[in-house]
Amino acid sequence: xxxxxxxxxxxxxxxxxxxxxxxxxxxxxxxxxxxxxxxxxxxxxxxxxxxxxxxxxxxxxxxxxxxxxxxxxxxxxxxxxxxxxxxxxxxxxxxxxxxxxxxxxxxxxxxxxxxxxxxxxxxxxxxxxxxxxxxxxxxxxxxxxxxxxxxxxxxxxxxxxxxxxxxxxxxxxxxxxxxxxxxxxxxxxxxxxxxxxxxxxxxxxxxxxxxxxxxxxxxxxxxxxxxxxxxxxxxxxxxxxxxxxxxxxxxxxxxxxxxxxxxxxxxxxxxxxxxxxxxxxxxxxxxxxxxxxxxxxxxxxxxxxxxxxxxx
Numbered sequence: 001x002x003x004x005x006x007x008x009x010x011x012x013x014x015x016x017x018x019x020x021x022x023x024x025x026x027x028x029x030x031x032x033x034x035x036x037x038x039x040x041x042x043x044x045x046x047x048x049x050x051x052x053x054x055x056x057x058x059x060x061x062x063x064x065x066x067x068x069x070x071x072x073x074x075x076x077x078x079x080x081x082x083x084x085x086x087x088x089x090x091x092x093x094x095x096x097x098x099x100x101x102x103x104x105x106x107x108x109x110x111x112x113x114x115x116x117x118x119x120x121x122x123x124x125x126x127x128x129x130x131x132x133x134x135x136x137x138x139x140x141x142x143x144x145x146x147x148x149x150x151x152x153x154x155x156x157x158x159x160x161x162x163x164x165x166x167x168x169x170x171x172x173x174x175x176x177x178x179x180x181x182x183x184x185x186x187x188x189x190x191x192x193x194x195x196x197x198x199x200x201x202x203x204x205x206x207x208x209x210x211x212x213x214x215x216x217x218x219x220x221x222x223x224x225x226x227x228x229x230x231x232x233x234x235x236x237x238x239x240x241x242x243x244x245x246x247x248x249x250x251x252x253x254x255x256x257x258x259x260x261x262x263x264x265x266x267x268x269x270x271x272x273x274x275x276x277x278x279x280x281x282x283x284x285x286x287x288x289x290x291x292x293x294x295x296x297x298x299x300x301x302x303x304x305x306x307x308x309x310x311x312x
Contacts (some may be wrong), residue, residue, distance in 0.1 A: 004219065010280055010305060012056050012057050012298060013057060013061070013286055013287065014049075014057040014060045014288055015057075015288060015294050015297050019291065020294050023294075024047075026044065031075065033125070035064065038067060039088065042088065054100065055298040059111070059286070062113065062116050063116070064117065065117070065163060066123075068122070069082045069148055091156075093157075113156070113157045115153070115155075115159065117145060117161065117174075120141065129192060130200050135167075141170050141173035145162075163190045163224055164190065164192050164290075175215060175218065184217055189212070189218075190222030191205065191222070193226045193234055197237050205238055206238075219245050220244040222249065223248055224247075225251055228250040228272060231279050234248065246285060247286040247288075249289055252268070252269070252292035252293050253265060267292055272289070272301060276304040276305075277304070
């Protein structure tokens with residue numbers, strides 16, 4: 001697999017998983033959320049990965065966001081079975097990519113698999129990734145994340161995507177893990193923001209390259225599971241770095257209410273359709289979708305990229 005590069009005008013990431021699973025009839029009411037489907041209905045996961053590849057995604061993300069080893073064991077799985085579930089999430093993505101390559105026989109293709117690693121707040125399963133109301137030591141964060149990272153890398157992902165992080169200290173801990181133990185393996189860290197200026201926990205997003213820019217295997221800084229109207233402000237706050245990526249995969253325009261555990265507002269794909277050129281101008285070079293987005297969103301993003309290439 002070739003190294004991910006800044007393909008003009010931008011690289012396309014996939015969209016949300018849970019929404020597509022719910023549309024397929026799955027009930028995601030357990031604290032394992034979509035991770036439970038990895039073992040219970042693997043074909044559903046494969047179908048979604050394949051749909052995103054067909055829609056134009058250059059990168060698909062494994063279904064391991066909620067599949068932490070402590071979380072799976074807390075739910076009742078053995079340690080061995082928990083490890084198998086994480087590894088299976090990668091196998092499903094690999095199988096989907098291979099199926100897509102067979103469909104496109106004769107074409108030169110290069111699609112990537114990002115191993116999803118949600119924050120400690122996802123393990124708590126109480127909406128803490130949207131608030132950051134937890135506080136562990138650097139060692140505790142590192143211990144929580146490292147085993148899953150081991151499994152994802154061993155199983156064949158191309159990138160580790162640390163996603164929906166509400167706290168800078170947790171990001172610093174995983175940055176330390178990746179640069180110390182996996183110095184040649186690419187990864188990014190993506191934050192939740194409610195204002196484009198700070199993380200969900202209130203940590204400033206300004207000056208992050210001073211903390212993370214030195215990592216040779218650090219691909220870039222992202223925002224996800226946030227409102228699309230914040231992308232430009234986020235990109236300007238972070239600031240472009242020539243050899244790194246700015247990644248944006250916002251929600252559909254709806255917002256998640258932690259107290260009620262429900263989505264509010266209205267899906268507005270025009271926020272993507274009308275904004276992508278501005279996002280790219282602001283320095284964003286990987287674009288996808290998060291919660292409540294689907295293959296139709298990625299198709300729209302792919303069409304926008306095609307239009308931009310035509311104009312270049």
